[in-house]
Amino acid sequence: MKRLGTQTIQFDNPPTIVSTASIVGPKEAQGPLAKYFDQCLDDEFWGEKTWEKAESKIIKETVNMAVTKSGIAATDIDYCFAGDLLNQCISSSFGLRELNIPFFGVFGACSTFVESLCLGSVFVESGAATNVLCATSSHFCSAEKQFRFPLELGNQRPQSAQWTVTGSGAAVVSANGTGPFITAITPGKIVDMGIKDANNMGAAMAPAALDTLITHFRDTGRKPSYYDAIITGDLGYIGKEIVTELAETKGYNIKSNYNDCGVLIFDKEKQDTHSGGSGCACVGTTFSGYFFKQLQEKKLNKILLIATGALMNSMSSQQGESIPGIAHAISIEN
């Protein structure tokens, strides 16, 4: 592999994303991407007693599905990289505790999926692993309960709020395969512009997305037009608009080929999701369900996937802290 510029790593023998899997909740099943997901659940519990246990089951079954689809024996998967939004990442730990694969817990808030893919692809490219598994999950109910208010209160949500995606996305990355390939990664820095509104995560994370986007272009010498699609994770409508405008002020016009998973996954008018989707599973399921298939079918051949995370908790907001953002990018190409 080769280091480009300040933050980017370009792979000489790019790892292949062999398979992906996605399971989503009932709200996502009513959204515009429903047909692309492997499984849509009828309710938020999936037979479990708590939302947390349901989330664990979702990531567990998604990972099993990704492994089965890959055609690679689970015993041939060397390492697993996974994390989620729940305190101490219990969805991943409990969901994957029977997996019997060496496990790296990862926390990048909603950037976790791409963070896992960054780490996993370095392991594969370097020969530290032949096959790795990357996964994440989130759940609307467990996230609302933990980060905001008890759902039973029925609190009103401001128009800038986003809707945490219920679901899980998983990918098997291998040294052997014919693509789509992870050709480069641009891991991001923590960027904190002082935004404190936990109901406006898109605005809080947008500066980090912009920083990683511009760094990726600067490091690689590429222009936005290099990519068929530039996709952020869960900036939603507000964050997407901020990034589009700020990128233009920096000399990068991304209007024609840029979109955000939080914008794509729900129907804003019909689904009452305000600024769009969010959560680790927003980019996890949208990539694993929709974009991966577009790449496989060669409808898209070069995409830049930038997952964004807000590195805060409910207590940090109560203590008056602002919201640090982070964004990790990977180039995926046929």
Add this chain to the structure above:
Amino acid sequence: MKRLGTQTIQFDNPPTIVSTASIVGPKEAQGPLAKYFDQCLDDEFWGEKTWEKAESKIIKETVNMAVTKSGIAATDIDYCFAGDLLNQCISSSFGLRELNIPFFGVFGACSTFVESLCLGSVFVESGAATNVLCATSSHFCSAEKQFRFPLELGNQRPQSAQWTVTGSGAAVVSANGTGPFITAITPGKIVDMGIKDANNMGAAMAPAALDTLITHFRDTGRKPSYYDAIITGDLGYIGKEIVTELAETKGYNIKSNYNDCGVLIFDKEKQDTHSGGSGCACVGTTFSGYFFKQLQEKKLNKILLIATGALMNSMSSQQGESIPGIAHAISIEN
């Protein structure tokens, strides 16, 4: 690098741990390792308004100290790997948000320090990075508040309970240097033997430590006598005894060269810490403060460092779940 057995990676050009730094709280300052730490704080707040902000300050200053000691410009450090015990790892995110180094958030509970070193050393050995920073923190007060009871209640603690170390450990790992070298890593699997007592973490994590220990020996063909010291992270007195006994039943006698950071960091009789120290900073500070200096002074030349983590949160216990454990090992040699 070369894969050995099922889980181990051996490095051909082993990365050097160039520098470490450690800052601890007032209780650790009264313990037997006090003189090895770079800085001992007088109180748990260090001028901050909350324990969480104090913990962020501790990791921030520890990282700055490790970078200064390394003689490497912060701008030449390619990636940072860090995490902690607080919900959504806010100690690391907030403490390191001004670092301006691409950031990988890591969550392995109390195994985080060695997990970071595993990831960082693969990045360095593979050429993905020349220099990386690995760090973690924990804080007795923020951990008690989050995982157990408000400190103000003055709850009694059972004899099996451990005392979360207040402090931070950080290390700079580089492709260039004359050792101590990270020569191999054995990342661990999640192991859950059904233990549910959150006041007996040592017993919950011991099976994971044993699994990684035996796997390391099996993968490398080494015997316990290969190492001058085998060190676990925070099993404490109870977990240490379990691992010692179980290892013997598996044919590995580690009685003469095995110890645990949770046993070493406090004086059991004088400090009322029951089963010993715990927390991410237990192995973080004990390695960065004590063992790294022993390696530098050639008093020890080969150590196996196994950090252990309990992958639960307070809610998972309330929901009747058992405590999954994990342990990651690294060989450090002169």
